[in-house]
Amino acid sequence: MLLDFVLASLHHLCVFALFGVFLVELALLRPGIAGPNLTKLARYDAVYGGLAVAVIVVGIARVVFGLKGWDYYAANHSFWGKMLAFAVVGALSVPPSLRFARWRKALAADPAFAPPDAEVRSAKRIMHAEALFFALIPIFAAAMARGIG
Numbered sequence: 001m002l003l004d005f006v007l008a009s010l011h012h013l014c015v016f017a018l019f020g021v022f023l024v025e026l027a028l029l030r031p032g033i034a035g036p037n038l039t040k041l042a043r044y045d046a047v048y049g050g051l052a053v054a055v056i057v058v059g060i061a062r063v064v065f066g067l068k069g070w071d072y073y074a075a076n077h078s079f080w081g082k083m084l085a086f087a088v089v090g091a092l093s094v095p096p097s098l099r100f101a102r103w104r105k106a107l108a109a110d111p112a113f114a115p116p117d118a119e120v121r122s123a124k125r126i127m128h129a130e131a132l133f134f135a136l137i138p139i140f141a142a143a144m145a146r147g148i149g
């Protein structure tokens with residue numbers, strides 16, 4: 001019971017932190033971004049990656065060591081829906097991350113570097129799609145926790 005409580009608490013903290021960092025990145029990512037904000041964006045993105053790994057590790061620990069056990073989740077479609085939505089969020093986050101890393105390198109080579117507005121806008125569009133799939137995850141989570149699906 002104690003382990004389940006600790007894992008559930010960690011899961012919520014990691015998930016809220018992940019979404020918070022995601023929102024900070026969205027706020028930073030605007031046409032005209034340059035200099036220190038570009039560095040911040042790349043740093044926040046690295047934190048986002050680390051938190052995503054923490055969510056996966058703690059999530060898997062909940063599936064394996066939680067009160068309900070693997071068999072409960074394996075038979076639940078909402079669990080698989082949640083995993084699929086999480087995988088889509090992860091896949092969508094790759095192109096913006098690669099772009100931020102490239103911009104950071106360009107900034108290191110030329111401190112006056114600013115990414116083209118078109119690239120900033122398309123990265124933002126991808127992150128908006130990411131937000132839509134992110135929103136599905138807690139809905140699937142609430143369903144799977146109640147045996148719906």
Ligand code: HEM
Pocket residue numbers: 011015018055056058059060062063066068073086137138141142143144145146
């Ligand atoms: C951004 C990603 C994620 C979000 C936003 C999220 C959100 C949530 C929320 C809100 C709950 C509580 C549901 C409730 O009690 O009503 C929950 C529970 C849970 N999550 Fe996640 N989760 C995420 C990723 C994951 C991953 C990757 C896994 C597993 C690999 C996972 C496994 C679980 C488990 C096992 C529970 C317990 C459900 C129960 O009480 O039976 N989660 N999640």
